[in-house]
Amino acid sequence: MAKNIYLDYASTTPADKRVVAAMAPYWDKYYGNPSSLYRLGLKSQQAIANSRHAIAKIINCQPEEIVFTGGGTESINLAIKGSVLAKKEKIHIITSMIEHPAVLNACSRLNSLGHELSFLPVDQYGLINLKDIQAAIQDNTALLSIIMANNEIGTIEPIAEIGAYLAKLNKQREKQDLSKIYFHSDACQAAGLLPIDVQKLHVDMLTINGGKIYGPKGIGLLYIKKGTLITPLIDGGGQENNRRSGTENVPAIVGLAKALELADKEKNKEAKRLAGLRDWLIKEISQKIDKTILNGHPEKRLPNNVNISIMDIEGEALLLYLDEIGIQASTGSACTSNSLEPSHVIRALGCPYEMAHGSLRLTLGKYTRKEDLKYLMKHLPVIVKKLRQVSPVKVNLKKVKESIAKAERKIIKV
Amino acid sequence: MAKIKNKKPLAATIDIVPKDSSDPWVYSPIIKDHFFHPRNLVLKAEDVKNYDGLGMIGSPACGDMMKVWIKVDKKTDKIKKMKWQTFGCGSAISATSMLSVMVSEKGGLPIDDALKIKAQDITERLGGLPVRKIHCSVLGDKALRSAINNYFHKSGQKHRIIEESKRIIDKVARVTDHDIEEAVLEGARTLEEVQKKTKVGIGNPSVLPEVEQLIRFYSEKYFG
Ligand SMILES: Cc1ncc(COP(=O)(O)O)c(C=O)c1O
Ligand code: FES
Numbered sequence: 001m002a003k004n005i006y007l008d009y010a011s012t013t014p015a016d017k018r019v020v021a022a023m024a025p026y027w028d029k030y031y032g033n034p035s036s037l038y039r040l041g042l043k044s045q046q047a048i049a050n051s052r053h054a055i056a057k058i059i060n061c062q063p064e065e066i067v068f069t070g071g072g073t074e075s076i077n078l079a080i081k082g083s084v085l086a087k088k089e090k091i092h093i094i095t096s097m098i099e100h101p102a103v104l105n106a107c108s109r110l111n112s113l114g115h116e117l118s119f120l121p122v123d124q125y126g127l128i129n130l131k132d133i134q135a136a137i138q139d140n141t142a143l144l145s146i147i148m149a150n151n152e153i154g155t156i157e158p159i160a161e162i163g164a165y166l167a168k169l170n171k172q173r174e175k176q177d178l179s180k181i182y183f184h185s186d187a188c189q190a191a192g193l194l195p196i197d198v199q200k201l202h203v204d205m206l207t208i209n210g211g212k213i214y215g216p217k218g219i220g221l222l223y224i225k226k227g228t229l230i231t232p233l234i235d236g237g238g239q240e241n242n243r244r245s246g247t248e249n250v251p252a253i254v255g256l257a258k259a260l261e262l263a264d265k266e267k268n269k270e271a272k273r274l275a276g277l278r279d280w281l282i283k284e285i286s287q288k289i290d291k292t293i294l295n296g297h298p299e300k301r302l303p304n305n306v307n308i309s310i311m312d313i314e315g316e317a318l319l320l321y322l323d324e325i326g327i328q329a330s331t332g333s334a335c336t337s338n339s340l341e342p343s344h345v346i347r348a349l350g351c352p353y354e355m356a357h358g359s360l361r362l363t364l365g366k367y368t369r370k371e372d373l374k375y376l377m378k379h380l381p382v383i384v385k386k387l388r389q390v391s392p393v394k395v396n397l398k399k400v401k402e403s404i405a406k407a408e409r410k411i412i413k414v
Numbered sequence: 415m416a417k418i419k420n421k422k423p424l425a426a427t428i429d430i431v432p433k434d435s436s437d438p439w440v441y442s443p444i445i446k447d448h449f450f451h452p453r454n455l456v457l458k459a460e461d462v463k464n465y466d467g468l469g470m471i472g473s474p475a476c477g478d479m480m481k482v483w484i485k486v487d488k489k490t491d492k493i494k495k496m497k498w499q500t501f502g503c504g505s506a507i508s509a510t511s512m513l514s515v516m517v518s519e520k521g522g523l524p525i526d527d528a529l530k531i532k533a534q535d536i537t538e539r540l541g542g543l544p545v546r547k548i549h550c551s552v553l554g555d556k557a558l559r560s561a562i563n564n565y566f567h568k569s570g571q572k573h574r575i576i577e578e579s580k581r582i583i584d585k586v587a588r589v590t591d592h593d594i595e596e597a598v599l600e601g602a603r604t605l606e607e608v609q610k611k612t613k614v615g616i617g618n619p620s621v622l623p624e625v626e627q628l629i630r631f632y633s634e635k636y637f638g
Binding site: 312313317324333335336340391392 | 470
């Protein structure tokens with residue numbers, strides 16, 4: 001049988017069989033509208049309430065602080081646009097240069113409506129510096145949105161530290177009659193592998209979606225701390241406590257809760273296992289292939305993320321070769337993006353275009369085994385050699401490293 | 415709004431479960447073949463030892479690069495061999511490989527004919543390219559022309575050198591017709607999209623009608 005080795009878990013995960021089983025009755029057995037008052041409707045209502053309860057316990061919040069949405073992108077839009085549109089005045093938003101496009105584009109939309117916007121730089125490992133946040137804050141700053149763990153390079157940001165700082169700052173600002181700065185974190189990549197406790201993280205809003213944690217796609221949640229003012233983006237029948245209208249996606253909500261429950265139970269052990277595989281793979285690649293650079297932080301890194309730039313080759317061509325031998329992976333190359341722009345995340349690390357071009361992201365997951373990675377490593381050096389033969393580019397690794405170290409890193413205000 | 419007549423029930427005409435059991439691939443079978451089995455690739459230094467012309471071109475679109483070596487039969491003025499290296503995506507690699515076949519097959523292509531090869535000719539031979547990949551095949555014919563010019567230069571036929579003509583459209587933003595062509599190839603189709611890439615006419619709105627005409631021209635030329 002042809003091999004099929006999925007190494008793109010950051011893109012999306014297969015649904016866990018237990019999740020599929022938990023969802024099953026809600027398609028055609030308990031299909032009632034949760035808003036109906038007869039028992040069939042109440043069954044659905046109950047399923048939603050139970051799911052909300054279970055999730056609240058896992059992320060350590062009150063059930064009513066959870067809003068179910070149509071996915072990560074929607075949760076992010078609700079957090080960012082919803083909290084800003086609840087303001088009467090024009091405000092200032094801070095985010096980072098390495099956010100998911102959902103955050104970047106939601107912020108840019110608000111910017112085009114007249115709100116100010118600052119982008120924080122990152123260091124060469126993708127870490128955001130608290131000092132930059134302090135420098136970016138203005139009197140009219142009302143929102144900070146930072147990704148918890150980056151989807152491309154896996155770098156884990158110091159969310160708890162930032163949250164604690166903001167909580168303290170907000171107390172001072174209250175005395176000075178300045179607006180509270182809400183803190184939103186996009187935890188889509190983190191939720192399946194890292195502990196999520198919204199109290200310890202000191203966030204006001206937090207986004208999680210199903211499609212990255214072995215749950216269904218097209219479902220997400222936004223944690224909204226009590227007292228946070230949010231204008232709904234989708235108006236209608238007033239479901240989700242008036243914050244997200246539309247008949248609830250009951251099977252997906254049940255699936256999301258089940259997925260989070262499984263993650264909560266299994267993630268400690270799984271994270272350890274994956275970190276072992278990750279470190280083995282990183283070491284193998286850097287030993288067996290010359291002229292490579294690891295993108296992202298060497299330690300503060302998602303246990304399932306490997307992102308390596310292989311000099312002198314282009315990512316799409318590499319992916320096509322890998323696909324041919326049954327391996328699915330991802331790249332930040334310009335050639336694979338619709339805009340023909342290389343990955344904004346890799347570029348933000350200070351890397352020249354060539355590095356984004358040759359970046360290879362391998363993200364591991366539940367069904368990844370050591371022998372899969374061995375199979376990959378049997379072929380990858382050969383493919384790289386072949387593609388380097390095709391390529392006229394010969395970059396100087398030392399120069400590339402120097403230019404990363406020297407890259408300009410400053411807050412960009414628009 | 416026009417009324418939609420529904421003769422057949424939708425369920426009978428639409429089946430969302432793919433029936434096709436063959437493996438899908440992003441590009442055509444010809445591209446796949448050239449990608450995995452590139453023709454006339456430079457494998458070692460000797461392959462290009464006695465070349466007559468060398469051309470190199472970089473794509474401003476996505477930072478890709480192409481290098482082309484040609485060997486010319488001076489008596490017949492035909493290209494006998496074309497060797498190449500490409501840094502780029504699958505279709506860029508296949509397009510260069512196909513181009514090398516086109517200029518060297520059937521005893522070689524007369525230089526005057528080679529100069530006439532257009533991106534569309536390569537695309538056609540490849541069995542079509544996705545729209546956003548057209549610019550990769552343009553890279554090939556440009557690299558070839560630059561190699562031919564290099565040959566003219568080296569062989570003392572300076573009168574035959576054809577400058578890739580550029581015309582300044584916007585003096586303020588220093589944008590040429592070439593830049594607009596590139597923007598269209600990169601996917602810009604409207605004035606706004608072209609302006610986003612080139613800043614043409616932003617400080618100099620009097621040039622906008624000409625810019626719009628060029629956008630139409632290049633869109634027609636490449637995507638017609
Ligand atoms: C970090 C991050 N944020 C947001 C999203 C968007 O989520 P969704 O695809 O569920 O809208 C994704 C996944 O695509 C992601 O990785
Ligand atoms: S070479 Fe970059 S898209 Fe084809």
